[in-house]
Amino acid sequence: MAEHQADAIVIGAGPGGYHAAIRLGQLGKKVICVDRDEVGGVCLNWGCSATKALLHVGEIARQIRQAGELGLTAGELHVERERVAKFKTDVVNANVGGVKTLFKGNNVQFLYGEASFKSPTQIVLKKREGGEDTIVAQNIVIATGSAPIDVKSWPRDGKTILNSDDAVKLESVPKELLVIGAGVIGLEFATVYTRLGAKVLAIEALPQILTGTDVEIAKTLGRILKKQGIEIMLSTTVGKIEKSAKGVNATFKGEGTNGKDETRTFDAVLVAVGRRPVTDALNLKAAGLSTDEKGFIAVDQQMRTSVVHIFAIGDVTGAPLLAHRAMAQGVVAAEVISGIRSAAFDPVAVPNCVYTDPEVATVGLSEEEAKAKGHEVRIGKFPLAASGRARTMNATDGLIKLVGDAKTDMLLGMHIVAPQAESLIGEGVIALEMGATLEDIGLCVHPHPTLTEGIMEAAEAAHGKAIHILNPKPRTPTAV
Numbered sequence: 001m002a003e004h005q006a007d008a009i010v011i012g013a014g015p016g017g018y019h020a021a022i023r024l025g026q027l028g029k030k031v032i033c034v035d036r037d038e039v040g041g042v043c044l045n046w047g048c049s050a051t052k053a054l055l056h057v058g059e060i061a062r063q064i065r066q067a068g069e070l071g072l073t074a075g076e077l078h079v080e081r082e083r084v085a086k087f088k089t090d091v092v093n094a095n096v097g098g099v100k101t102l103f104k105g106n107n108v109q110f111l112y113g114e115a116s117f118k119s120p121t122q123i124v125l126k127k128r129e130g131g132e133d134t135i136v137a138q139n140i141v142i143a144t145g146s147a148p149i150d151v152k153s154w155p156r157d158g159k160t161i162l163n164s165d166d167a168v169k170l171e172s173v174p175k176e177l178l179v180i181g182a183g184v185i186g187l188e189f190a191t192v193y194t195r196l197g198a199k200v201l202a203i204e205a206l207p208q209i210l211t212g213t214d215v216e217i218a219k220t221l222g223r224i225l226k227k228q229g230i231e232i233m234l235s236t237t238v239g240k241i242e243k244s245a246k247g248v249n250a251t252f253k254g255e256g257t258n259g260k261d262e263t264r265t266f267d268a269v270l271v272a273v274g275r276r277p278v279t280d281a282l283n284l285k286a287a288g289l290s291t292d293e294k295g296f297i298a299v300d301q302q303m304r305t306s307v308v309h310i311f312a313i314g315d316v317t318g319a320p321l322l323a324h325r326a327m328a329q330g331v332v333a334a335e336v337i338s339g340i341r342s343a344a345f346d347p348v349a350v351p352n353c354v355y356t357d358p359e360v361a362t363v364g365l366s367e368e369e370a371k372a373k374g375h376e377v378r379i380g381k382f383p384l385a386a387s388g389r390a391r392t393m394n395a396t397d398g399l400i401k402l403v404g405d406a407k408t409d410m411l412l413g414m415h416i417v418a419p420q421a422e423s424l425i426g427e428g429v430i431a432l433e434m435g436a437t438l439e440d441i442g443l444c445v446h447p448h449p450t451l452t453e454g455i456m457e458a459a460e461a462a463h464g465k466a467i468h469i470l471n472p473k474p475r476t477p478t479a480v
């Protein structure tokens with residue numbers, strides 16, 4: 001049993017944890033990062049990187065199927081599951097290897113094992129190879145992330161009743177897939193598996209997909225997904241799920257079934273009803289820490305918990321559960337530990353991207369949220385159908401929507417359903433952080449031909465000045 005001393009220990013090597021550890025190393029701190037699993041956490045191993053690799057494969061499959069529309073003749077598409085899975089694994093390994101190299105280069109000591117508090121400054125590490133070590137550190141960063149919520153009455157077997165960790169392994173492509181929950185994870189996997197040839201039904205208990213997203217944007221996406229063959233039932237709940245010789249029988253009821261019980265057989269069921277914080281093994285009590293009723297750890301803008309030298313970052317601190325938020329919080333925690341007093345996590349807004357086809361990306365307030373906060377809103381919209389660039393991409397289904405304050409013209413939110421929305425939204429992030437008005441955005445000369453012009457035109461549309469659409473009344477352009 002070894003005893004390690006460090007300036008800081010980071011528990012969890014996901015995106016939040018590895019950012020914290022690398023920044024601590026950059027700032028000259030002696031840092032130990034521990035994880036019971038592989039470096040990179042959910043994001044690199046099972047989540048962001050893995051699913052995006054599969055989505056990319058699916059995107060190529062879709063393009064091959066639609067090649068005829070562009071005058072290309074392609075042979076029949078065969079999905080070689082093992083080789084697709086290998087591509088995904090290669091992407092994951094390259095990213096994980098990259099972080100390990102960065103750890104070495106920044107003097108971050110990485111140890112495999114499960115950490116739990118012995119006291120507020122002592123960690124016991126149950127090592128992966130057996131035995132226990134103790135780590136004593138002046139500062140501790142909890143970055144243990146989140147895990148899928150498993151529903152007891154739908155017992156997961158990893159083969160036919162799946163959670164997102166199973167679905168990313170791509171053991172097989174089911175002919176008929178039921179996705180429970182039309183949130184981010186549900187819709188991303190609905191997209192992956194539809195592209196790979198599955199017939200997907202997504203059932204959502206609430207009245208809209210992607211709850212919390214601007215309603216018009218969610219409806220636009222829903223309409224597009226339905227056109228792609230994804231069946232979506234809203235305000236519908238799943239009851240019994242039973243395995244049978246033919247697969248899994250699921251019974252559901254609600255708006256999607258006209259209020260009657262309906263039972264269908266699927267090859268697999270993906271349960272995507274949310275994620276929960278992971279704190280079970282930490283023995284938080286010994287650190288003098290507690291969680292809220294959902295298990296999340298409260299922090300301030302410097303990422304400090306109620307115990308002054310213990311920090312928490314990422315999913316374990318609550319919504320929104322997003323890798324890029326965890327990364328930014330990790331950097332803040334490391335800088336605060338290193339004595340940089342101005343460090344704080346205080347963004348105007350955190351962007352959110354959903355990797356459907358096309359993608360959805362949003363930042364700031366939805367129209368509904370802006371109204372609820374008492375803003376008189378000014379809306380500017382630009383449909384992709386009017387974008388020359390979108391036409392060249394044969395992808396004219398989508399919408400760019402800006403929400404502004406009618407009195408000050410300040411941008412409050414940007415919402416995009418479009419190919420590459422996840423990159424386009426960067427413009428909204430900067431505009432919000434810099435306090436741009438809709439007029440500012442409309443006056444910025446955007447490159448042609450690009451999808452970014454749609455953002456400029458949406459801003460111009462808010463003032464009745466867009467060129468490539470017929471502007472809603474008043475037709476006379478308004479000066480601000």
Ligand code: NAD
Pocket residue numbers: 047180181182183184185186188203204205206210211236237238272273274275319320321322323352353354355
């Ligand atoms: P979610 O909360 O986004 O969606 C879960 C959905 O399931 C909700 O709409 C909920 O109403 C529905 N639901 C719950 N119980 C149900 C039931 N019994 N029947 C039918 N529907 C039911 O959760 P998620 O999609 O699991 O994602 C979890 C978190 O992970 C989210 O916070 C998300 O932001 C994050 N995430 C982000 C990305 C990304 O940024 N691209 C990708 C994956 C996950």
